[in-house]
Every structure is written in C-alpha cells, then in structure tokens.
Amino acid sequence: MNAKQLYMETFGCQMNVNDSERIVTMLADLGYRATSQASNADMILLNTCSVRGGAEEKVYKRLANLRPLKKAKPALIMGVGGCVAQQEGNELLQKFPWLDLVFGTHNLHLLVDMVRDAENGERRCETAFIDNEQRLDLFPPAKGNSRVSSFVTVMQGCDNFCSYCIVPYVRGREISRRSAEIIAEVRQLADSGVQEVVLLGQNVNSYGLKTEGEPNFARLIRMVAEIEGILRIRFTTSHPKDMSDELIACFGDVAKLCGQIHLPVQSGSDSVLALMNRGYTRASYLDRIRALKAVRPGIAITADIIVGFPGEGEEDFEQTLSLVEDVRYSDLFIFAYSPRPGTRAADLVEELGREQKVQRLERLLELQKRITREISESLLGTCQPVLVEGEGKHHGQVSGRLESGRIVNFPGDPGLIGSLVEVRIVKAYQNSLLGGKYYDLTAEGAEEKPESFAVVQVPCFKRGNPLEDQT
Template identity: 45%
Template sequence: MKRINSVAVSHEEATRQKAIIKRLKHRLEEKQLTYYITTFGCQMNAHDSEMIKGILEDIGYREASQELEADFVIYNTCAVRENAEQRVYGRIGHLKSIKRKKPDMMIALCGCMMQQPTVIQELKKKHKHIDLVFGTHNLYKLAELLETRLDSGSTVYDIWEAHKEIVEDLPSIRKHKFKASVNIMYGCNNFCTYCIVPYVRGRERSRHPEDILKEVRDLVVDGVVEIVLLGQNVNSYGTGLDMPMTFAELIQEVEKIDGLRRIRFMTPHPKDLSDDLIEVMADSQKICHHVHLPIQSGSSRLLKAMNRHYTKESYLDLVKRIKARIPEVAITTDIIIGFPTETEADNDDTIDVIHQVEYNTAYTFIYSKRTGTPAANMEDQVPEAIVKERFNKILEAMDIVSLKNSEKHVGNTYELLVEEVNHKKADWVSGRLKDNHLVHIQGDESLIGTFVNVKITGSKTYYLVGEII
C-alpha cells in the first residue's frame, strides 16, 4: 500500500509541474529566451543539469553559446571542495556588474553548495542580485520557482533540509544521444569524516526498480546504447524499498533489456562491494569491466579516522578477488592527500597500494576542510607545502602504473564506442573501450555514437592511439 501511495504522490507532483511548464511556455514564448548552465562537481550534478535543461527547453528556452549572452544563467554547484565554492562566488560576483547592464537577466544557484546554511546567509547578505536559489532535494520544482520569481519580482529561496519524494518522468536533455546516466538512488549514509555529501544530499533513498527499468528501456528506444547507473554508493541500493533488491540483482535486470550494449556504474564503496556483484560482472556480456573503487588512503590508521570501514589489507583482498574473476578489469580510484594527521609513512602506504593495484587512473585531491564535517575540527592539519610534496609523489607513482597499463593494450584489438570529435585534431575522434580507456583514432563526426573495432598502435600515460580495422 505504501508503494502505491508513493507512486501516486510522485505522479501527481509530476503532473502539477508539467502544468506549470505549459503555463510558462505560453507566457514566455514570444520572448525567445536563452539559458546557460555551468555544472560544478560530480556525475550526479551533471545528471541533475540534464533535468534542468529539459525543464527549461520545455518552457521554451534555448541554450546560449556563451554565458554573457544568456537571459537565464544557472550555476549547479558543488560543496565537496573549497575551491569549487570560491569559483562560484567569483562568478556570481562578476555577474553583478553584468546584471546592472542587463536587468532582465535571471540568475539561479542550485546544487550541493546551496544546502549549507552559511552559504545561504552569505548570499542573502552580499549577493542580492540572485533571482533563484534552491538545493538538491527540489530540483524538479524549477518551473514552479521560476514562475514564483516572475510573479513576485523578488528573490526566491527554496531550500529543503530533507528529501520528500522522488518525482519521476520530468523532461531531461542529454549531452549525448547514444549514452545516458540513470540515478538509481539518492543520498548517502556513510558519513566519511571529510565528506559533506550526506549533509547536502540527504540520507539514502532508492528508486523503485520498475521506475529505473522503465527509464532505461525508454532511453534505449531513444537510441541509447550505454547506461551509467549512478548513486553515491550503489552497493547500498535497496535502502527503503518495500520489496528488497540488491544492486547485483538490479543490474542483472538491467542487462536483460534488449538493445542495451554497455552498462557502467558509479560509485561502489569498498566496504560492501559484494561477491555477488563480482560474479554478476564476471558472467556479464554488457557490464563494462571497469570498477571505480575509491581508496582515499592506503593507511589503515587514516582510513579509520576517515570512517571508511575497511583497512588497507581488506581493500587489497577485495581487489584480489575482483581480479581473480575478471582478469582484464580496469580499476580506477580516488585519493585524498593531506588528511589531518597524515604522515610520510601514511603517504608511503598509499603509494604502496598504487603499485600493488596498478590503477588505470586516479582522481587525486588535496584535502579540503569542509565546515560541518568531523575532520574540519581535527588537530594536526597538514601544512600546505608538505601536502604538495606528497601530492607530487602520488602523481609520480600513478604515472608509472598508468603508463604500464596503457602499454599492455598495444597490438590488441578492441571494440570502441566513439563519443566525440577530438579536442585537438579536427580529423580525429575519441572514445572509450569497455575498460574505460580513452582512445583517439582518425575519423570524422559521422562515427560518433557508433561502435568500431580498433587496433591499438600507440600508448601514452592516460590515453591510447588506435586505427580502425
């Protein structure tokens, strides 16, 4: 009964929002308005921006080629690192002078950064030229908030402390015709001591499997051949469902969908990546043999301080089990350098893990103190100069193992999904192998969205060069 009510509420709210979109379309259609959105942060934010685009384009907005030409400027913000926040403040400060010349320009801020009370206080005090401010829980209300702003003429703040419902079937504009991301859950319950995500994204909430599967089927009908299943911790999928289902079980159902060629997922947590999931991956013809497995630190002492719930030894054992069942697997990771109390020995432990696992790539981050997290109050914050030295040592170790992984591909033939025109050479295109390796080949834009067989002819540290055969 609870499930039926949940769907009814979701459907009712989606219907109400679509009615508001229709009203705004009629109201604004003669103005030929444009929008420009800048996305900071993770794939979850990028996916949220696709919904923002979908709503705006259903209203009648069209995407501008440059921010300063747009009638509506939106920043979808990130709160994970301080530098991302400072970039947002810098840009909205710049827009203040632009808006004096273009008073009808609308400016909206949304995303994780907006879920922090200190940010809202700062905006209300110093940035009164902002028109709309909303957070991570009420993205689907964009049209309603825009209508309220137009009717009232005043800045609209709509920040929810918690998520109330998952609203399905709202418009979305994908970056690529042939691949798409699908949220399977929202929020996080892990409370790593350095991370603000549980505070700004809320607690874990799983989408119902039938809604996920319907979305994937609809995307495949629309031409999508590769799906990325998204969650802060996909291993926790099933939280809150009336009928229990694990992530391994969900991904098996996704695999059954005809026409879907590739399945990826982001991000599993090492503490609870199950043997069942490893077996499903090993037996699958569609799940890409790539696992993004954040280590954060190779020091068991620091991992405990980070509240990660695994040790260096248990992490390496997990990697061993994955590689035993999927020998060709590519493993990527996240690493934090300079966590409070980190020593040179801790950094050496991380370098040791890099060499043992032989990661394909690593996203390396200097620790960023986030107000409201336990780590922000820890003593023995590491001096910046020392952190930079350790950061460089991590990069040197990664360059060695990444090049080694790239070189293993030379002379072999693989299936490549071509994704885009090369950024540096107009007569070349780029794409990804199943193991997520980036490959550049000679070709034109007619290849985008297609699968081609390529022979790898050259390797660099973080990409491969190939030729179509």
C-alpha cells in the first residue's frame, strides 16, 4: 500500500515546531508520511500561532488558499491545530465548511482518533483543556534539533498574564513536568549519543515552584549536569522576575551550563513595563544582568523587545535604546506591537501608527546590528570551543555552535560531528562565523594541545561593562 502524504505548515515558536514533529510521528502509525508538497497531500494540517497580531487572518487566508485542493480531491483531510484553533474552536468549522478537524493545544493525544473519524467523513473539534494529572502524563517526548542536541520540555503553560500576551489563554496555566521523568529522558538521550540538551518551557525559571516535592529550576539544572555524556546544557525561555540568585549562581559553577541566556526585556521604560504587567523594573532587570555578568563574564545575552506598545512615548523608546546599549545583547528579537484580541492590552489606546512603529523598529535594529557586529568581530583570531552538530553551509564544511549559541562553519570532515573542537575564528558575518584551523578536544592525546590553540577568553564587553558605570 502506498503511504498517504501529510503536508504540515507550522507557525510560531519552538513549542509548535516540537508539536508538529510529534504530530508527524503520531500520524506515521496511520500510514501518513510527511511531504513538502501541499498539492500531493492526502492530509493538510496547519499548526498555528496567535502570539503576533493578524494570526487568525493569516490562517483564514491560508485556508481559503488551500480550498481548491479540497475541491479537486474531496477525500483530502484538512485540519487546524495550535493556538488559533484553541482560540477559535468550532467557529473555524462553521466558517470553513471544507475543514475536517480542529484540535487545541491540549488535544494532540486525540488526533489519531480524530483523523480516523475524518477518514470516515466525520468533522470534529476538540479544544477542551485537560486536567493537570492528565497533562503530566502527556508531556511531549524529547526532540532532536541535530544529531547531538535535543530539546527536552520541562514545563508548559504560563501564569504571568503579561498584558499583551495570549499564551496563558491558549496554552493554559503553568505545569511542571516530573523531574524523575526529565532525568530519565536526558539519561536516555545521553546513552543515544546526544551531548547537548535544551531545557524548554514558556517560563522555565518558575519550574517546580508550585509543585511540592519537586526541585526548583536551579536544582534541576544541577541534576541534569550530573548526567554523564551530557556536555552542554541550555534553556529557554526565562522570565526576568523569576531569575533567582540561585539560578544565576549556576552560571558561575555549573561548567556544563552554556554561557548564554535569552532574557526577554520587552522595554527599557518602567512605565511601559508596568503597562505590560511584566513584574519587574528597568533597575531590577539590569541588576539581574549585572549579577549574570559577574558570575559568567562574557555571557551572551539575547532578548525580545516590543516597540510601539500603547503609551510608549519617544522618551520611553529612548530608554529602551539606552538599555540595549548598556546590556550589549549578542542578538535581539524585535517586534512592532500589534494588539491581540482577548488580552488586556487590546483595550489600551494606541497612539502610534504602523509607520512610526516601523521607524522605531528600524532604529533599534540598526543599533543592535552594530553591537552584534562588534561582538562577533571581537572573536576574530581567537580559538573557541565548538560542539560540531552537522554538515556546514558549503561542501567540505562542518557546522557547530559556540557556547554563546553563535553558529560557526569551518572546513572539516563530517566524521567530526559530535566532537568538541577548538576552532580559530577567521571571519565574522552578521549571523554566523567562519572558522579556520581546528583542534579536536575529543581526539586521542588531545590533552597535549599546542599552545597556539589555547582558548583566548574574549569578553563581550570590549569597552568595559557600561552597567558597572551606572553604580
């Protein structure tokens, strides 16, 4: 029997990417194989995101766009999952009569049944949130992002209700996975050759805080670090208000924890932060940054920033610019604000038009480009440890990451994949680095490293840490 073809489109965050990969695996049991061609598909699923504005419209447009395929092939199954499905539910089935199934963020475990029903002509919508006991049993399994690195989900959902964000409504409240399961999963990954784990959740810093008998996140990191075979640990995403001293201390004494953190700030202005309901101030955020840099000099910090939030005047925006100068992020993810229906911020009056928001976005982008370039250029000529994850951009190259997360391509044999090597950085691009000669730290006799390959520690803050100047 020929395999049936499944075409999936995924929007949004890493959680959605993980869910989509899980869906592909689940539906393989029903004989579906992934295809990159919608026109050949027997089933089309859109795994949606509603974090950014206009998400529903995008999904509506896409569904309208795909309709001719259903007309041409009535047996084609079409479905929508993820955050827009959670939000819109049955409405989607009513608006789009050619849609067969709608599944919410808590309902992946029902998908196989739903598809069977759809194959028999039954249209279904499942968006009910499930109880915590059941959620605990349904955490997604680890998912590799390369042969040597894997995502491990440790918590899901969020209790923070930032005023602009839809996540607590569509992903549900926060729940922490059982630590024993996490540890068992990481051990299994290490046994199968995985050397790096990325601990994943909407707000990993609050892991375990509301679950009796479970460790907090700092303790969990230390437990993961004890697992033999795991060389590197990363995590995402963190909330600054939950960035405890205990967690920051891990960056000082857990060698396996990479010197990298994504710590979304969203704005540099206290009044905007209050309107966003972020639960911290500019000063307390900078205090966390200072503490991180004190225990791990050179730590690479990235963040999300929203420009043009309601109430953001020119002075507020300048506060954001100056905070970015101070922190010297290694990279930034910048978004122009757009209201999400159903959130508190959607009721706030917007003073800025699209054009003004885009202008602010571009000013911030320019500033960050310069800082990123300066940080990358400060690495030129130094030797940096790289975990080799796969083949490189060009033939004859391999590719890996620095501790900071920056990608390095360098000439090497695919046999190096999975090795920790020291690479001399010879060129800096906007989004990656080019390496030259390397030294394999995992090869036999590697301890007799030539002096020319000593790692040169280059702090990210070439011109001193401006935060220190503020005290």
